Amino acid sequence: GGDKDGQAVADGEYTYQITITDDKGALAKTPPFNVSVDNTAPAAGDISSDFLIFSPVGKRNKVTIEQSGSREYLWEGVFKNASGKAVRTYTWKNDTDALNIDKDPMEFTWDGKDDAGNLLPEGDYNYELIGTDRAGNKVTKSFASRITLSMKEAGLAVAVSREAFSPGTNTESISFTITDPASLVNWRVAVSDKRNTQLTRWFKEGGSTPPQGITYDGKDLSGRNLPDGAYVVNFKADLVNGDTLEAAPAEFTVDTEKPSAFFDVDTQPLRTERNMPFYIGGAKREYLDVILDVSPKDQWTANIELEDGTKLTGSLAEYGVSGDNFAFKWYGTDLEGNPIPDGKYTAYLTGTDSAGNYGESNKVRVTVDTKKYAVTLKPGDFIFAPKKEGMKDTVRIAATAEAPDMVEVFGFYIKDSTGKIVRSSEVRNTFQYFDWDGRANSNAYVPDGLYTAELQVLYKNGYTASAAAEPVMVYTVSPKGTLTSNTRNFGTKENPDITFTVKPDQEADWNLVIINEQQESGQVPLVKDSAGNLSFMWNGNGPDGKPLPEGLFVVYAFGVNKVDLRGETNRLTVKKVIPAAPVVPKVADKPIGTKAPIASITIENLPLSPDGDGGNEEAVIRLSAIKGSDELDSWQVRIFEPTGILFKIIEGKGTPPFRVTWDGKSDTGELVQSGESYPVDFTVKDTVGRTGQAHDEILVDILVMKEGDVYRIIIPSIHFAGYSASLFTLK
The missing domain is CATH 2.60.40.4070 (Immunoglobulin-like)
Incomplete structure (x- = not known):
């Protein structure tokens, strides 16, 4: 990479060719070759992460690394633990010589695992980006912040x-x-x-x-x-x-709703009427039948308050009561089952729920009363005669009941001899007496016989008190009797006296009534003789002891029994005669025979009802007379009051008519009395004074008279004749 002077050349692309010359001067050249001179290290840009803390097992289970750099043939992203050891390496490499496909550092995500795919432990991790170019130049850039791998879960x-x-x-x-x-x-x-x-x-x-x-x-x-x-x-x-x-x-x-509970109670075995207070203690109200509905899952306390302010409480749970609906019987005991004293009690429930709300049930007030009350029943008489006005027609039965304010049903019953109820009264209020007129519940009169009054009193506490009175007799039969005499004519030598005898059908006080032709009457009590007969012997003398004049006498007896019912016997017509020398009259020098006329009478349209209603306004009296030895001279119908006083005379000469009528009025215009019986005597007389007689009676109905728009029932006045030492009382 040096120039001819030995100095390093500048970075860039260079072409080189190798020429070989042999000793002979032959020349050989290689093709030109390119060579890059690169003394500049790769450039690494900024590194950032979306999170500095993440949890591979949590919601934020990855971190994203954003990075930049020059395009090189090799980039490496290395995570190192706190001790500097590389635990995970990411590589971006161009495995070809094509420069145009060199790589720049890419964005990527780390899941917290090592190169073997294992989850790394919690801790802080450093990240480095390492870039290497084709010339071997390298660059290393560390992420300024640590990335924390945390798997902590907050509980x-x-x-x-x-x-x-x-x-x-x-x-x-x-x-x-x-x-x-x-x-x-x-x-x-x-x-x-x-x-x-x-x-x-x-x-x-x-x-x-x-x-x-x-x-x-x-x-x-x-x-x-x-x-x-x-x-x-x-x-x-x-x-x-x-x-x-x-x-x-x-x-x-x-939950803002208060706990709820409701008592549904009634007495048993006899229920209490709606809206009436509760009492227990007697056999018919022995206990309270209680059904209780409570809101579920609430805590309930039973409360019983006494009259004196004492309060008994206890949790239902303590007594084994659970659920939202239960029933029990309360016999007047405390929460321990012991009898409580008589008195007034108030029972109710109080409850709280899980939300702290407080509630109360309805309050049940009950009186515990175990008293046994007494009642009595007593009749004022032991025999009476219903429907006989003015007589002993009612009986008063006195009743007493202890604690009248505690009486619920005051039951009064009258039973016949078979035990059947004929009259009853069931009321809420007591009464001191009951006047029984002999009527049954149907308003009809009961038949004669023995009847017993009973009292059945139901008290509010369920106790039933009872009492029975002594039997009372209903007796409506008027006394009757048969009057006989030993003769019809007396005062003669053969029969100077006459004896009247009564044979009664029942026990009664009997009196004999004698009426002379002047309608003067008197009475004398009949007493039993040694033979037990009711009789009276009369010599025809008056109360002064002097003989009465010759004439006809009407005689009957009446009796009054224990219930003041009055009855009469038949009537007898007797004659007192004074002996005289017989005289045989002559008519046309021919003696008169001795055969007397015969009389008979029947009465129709009975009972007589002269009250203007159109029914039986007049009695029809049918007469019949058969002459005897001589012709009939006159006839007479005499109608008597029930007391024997002459009331009406209907008479005529010769043979009587076949029928006569009577409007129920006396000779003075007085009207007959309701419900009475009027005796009738029919007498016929022939020309020489011989007579024939017949007897009957007219029964008068109950008279109902109309006065304007009002109907009035006519009831006779009742007069009781006083006893007298005299045989006759003149009127």
């Missing part, structure tokens, strides 16, 4: 302090921890919906080491409380080696 984690919270009522903290916070360059904590994690509700971020804890109040980016639901907390961070890590999301629930 990111986020955790919430509780699984649920209630914004606006409780301030909750969300805390997270980071394994290697020094490796972080950026971080972000965000809250999003669990179902839609792209919807970010709130976030916080920074470019340096994050705090150890963040207090989150449950508000979104607009400052509003999050709606109830499930949320996730995401924590992301960028590491110095280029990795971006994300912690496993933590979940929490926003």
Whole structure:
């Protein structure tokens, strides 16, 4: 590379040719050859890297080396470890003599592996670019910065302090921890919906080491409380080696709804009516049947408050109660199963959920009452006669019940002798007595017989008290009897006295009534003789002991039984005669016979109802008379009041008519009385004074009189004659 002077020639392209001359002068030349003179080393430009730290196993798993240099036939990029040992070499070489395809140092990426493809250990690595030209000149340029190969993974984690919270009522903290916070360059904590994690509700971020804890109040980016639901907390961070890590999301629930519980209770075995207070303690309300619905997974406490303010509490979990729906029976015991004293109690539940919300159930108020109450029942009489107005037609049955304000059903029942209920009354309020008129529930009168009143009282606590009264007899049969006499004519030598005898059908107080032709009457009580007969012997004398005049007398007896029912016997017409010398009258010198006339009577259109309604307004009295030995002279129909007083006379001469009618009025215009029986005597007399008689009675209906637009039921006045020492009471 020197010139003729021995000096180095300048760099450039040179041509040389070799000429050989032999001794003979022969000349031989080579073809010209080119030779390059190059004393200038390759030129290396700037070296740069996109990252100085990277992680072959992370997100930033490569670094890119950008470099420049002159075109040479060989360039080498060498990575050396901290001890200077080359661990990875990249080569760009032109293996031909063609200069035009020489190489310049290329941009490339390093994956952190050595020449054998093995991952290099963590540490700092230096990079050198070495260029060699064809002349052997070399250049070496080192990258000014070290490249750090880091495989550190920051252990990111986020955790919430509780699984649920209630914004606006409780301030909750969300805390997270980071394994290697020094490796972080950026971080972000965000809250999003669990179902839609792209919807970010709130976030916080920074470019340096994050705090150890963040207090989150449950508000979104607009400052509003999050709606109830499930949320996730995401924590992301960028590491110095280029990795971006994300912690496993933590979940929490926003729950502002209070825990709920509901008592559904009723008494058993007898239920309590809706909206009525609860009582237990008796056989029919032995316990409370409780069904409890609670919101699940909440912590519930049972509370029982007493009247005096004492409060019993206990966790449901402590007593083995779990689930959101369960049932139990409460027999009036404490939480340990011991009977509690009688009194008023209030039971309810209080609960808290995982979010800290507090809730209460409805309150159930129940009275525990184990008392057994007493009731009584007593009739005022033991026999009565329904539908007999003015008599003993009702019986009063007195009833008493302890603690009337505790009575729920006051049941009064009347049963017949077979135990069948004929009359009943079930009311909520007690009554002191019940006046029974003998009617059944159908409003019809019950038949005669023995009846028993019973009281069944249901108290609010479920206790049933009962009482039965002594039996009461219903008796509606009026006394009846048959009146007989030993003769119809007395005062004679053969029959100076007359004896009246009554044969009754039942026990009663009997009196004999005697009415003379002047309608003067008197009565005398009948007493039993030694033979047990009810009789009275009369000698025809008056109360002064003097003989009464000769004449006809109407005699009957009436009886009054234990229920003040009055009944009468048949009527007898007897005659008191005064003996006299017989006289045989003559008519046309012919003796009169001894055969008396015969009378008969029947009455139709009964019962008589002269009240203007068009039915049975008049009684039809059919008469029949058959003469005896002599012609009929006169006839007479006499109608008597029930007391024996003459009320009406219908009479005439000769043979009586086939029928007569009666409008129910007396000779003075007085109207008959409702429901009474009026005796009727029919007498015919012949021309010589002999008589024939017949008897019947007219039954009067219940009269209903119309006065304007009002109907009135006509009820007779009842008069009780006083007893007298005299046989007759003159009127």
